[in-house]
Amino acid sequence: MFTVGLTGGIGSGKTTVCRVFSVLGIPVFNSDEQAKLLLQDDPEVKAAVLQLFGSSVYPAGVLDKKALAQLVFNDPKALAGLNAIVHPAVRRAFKEWAESQQAPYVINEAAILVETGAYPNFDRLVTVEAPEDVRLARVVTRDGSPEEQVRQRMSNQATEAQRREVAYAVIENDGHSMVLLQVLALHEKFNQEAQEA
Numbered sequence: 001m002f003t004v005g006l007t008g009g010i011g012s013g014k015t016t017v018c019r020v021f022s023v024l025g026i027p028v029f030n031s032d033e034q035a036k037l038l039l040q041d042d043p044e045v046k047a048a049v050l051q052l053f054g055s056s057v058y059p060a061g062v063l064d065k066k067a068l069a070q071l072v073f074n075d076p077k078a079l080a081g082l083n084a085i086v087h088p089a090v091r092r093a094f095k096e097w098a099e100s101q102q103a104p105y106v107i108n109e110a111a112i113l114v115e116t117g118a119y120p121n122f123d124r125l126v127t128v129e130a131p132e133d134v135r136l137a138r139v140v141t142r143d144g145s146p147e148e149q150v151r152q153r154m155s156n157q158a159t160e161a162q163r164r165e166v167a168y169a170v171i172e173n174d175g176h177s178m179v180l181l182q183v184l185a186l187h188e189k190f191n192q193e194a195q196e197a
């Protein structure tokens with residue numbers, strides 16, 4: 001299966017852009033959602049997380065997201081431990097999912113494909129861009145999060161320049177550029193490249 005990784009900073013519009021691909025019939029796998037599902041439901045992932053962090057993260061067998069977030073917040077070693085459990089499980093789930101799709105190509109939407117070094121696993125990498133002030137305003141409006149918190153999350157992500165450097169294509173989602181036209185052009189390319197692959 002021909003695979004496209006789609007990334008971008010917080011609030012860049014990854015999910016919005018993926019909806020357009022989806023309307024064109026392209027299956028989209030959301031890595032962040034999948035990670036949450038696996039943490040909640042996958043027996044192997046749950047067992048490994050329990051072993052690492054103890055039962056306080058699954059009171060009554062149900063994931064306490066806040067407790068887990070607090071345990072890894074500002075603790076790079078704990079976060080690395082969690083990622084070492086979740087990331088391979090998400091990669092396996094994507095691989096299995098991708099092979100079962102009937103489509104010319106599939107998309108994996110993920111916020112941190114560049115940070116994790118996972119991007120070379122895809123045939124193509126697309127990054128969605130928007131100016132920082134626009135992204136900030138979008139996330140504050142969408143989530144009601146304090147500006148400072150969003151800035152903090154941004155500072156933990158790769159920069160637009162780092163993503164752009166390794167991307168095959170950039171989608172400008174600054175609120176002015178026509179996203180639909182950019183997606184249609186890429187869709188046509190990916191259809192052709194997938195056929196040739």
Ligand code: ATP
Nearest residue numbers: 009010011012013014015016017111138142173175
């Ligand atoms: P996150 O990294 O937080 O998951 P994301 O990159 O997936 O975010 P979206 O959720 O797609 O970003 O977009 C963030 C917010 O901005 C959403 O509320 C979305 O509706 C809005 N938005 C995205 N693109 C545009 C646009 N071109 N014009 C106006 N609003 C937009």
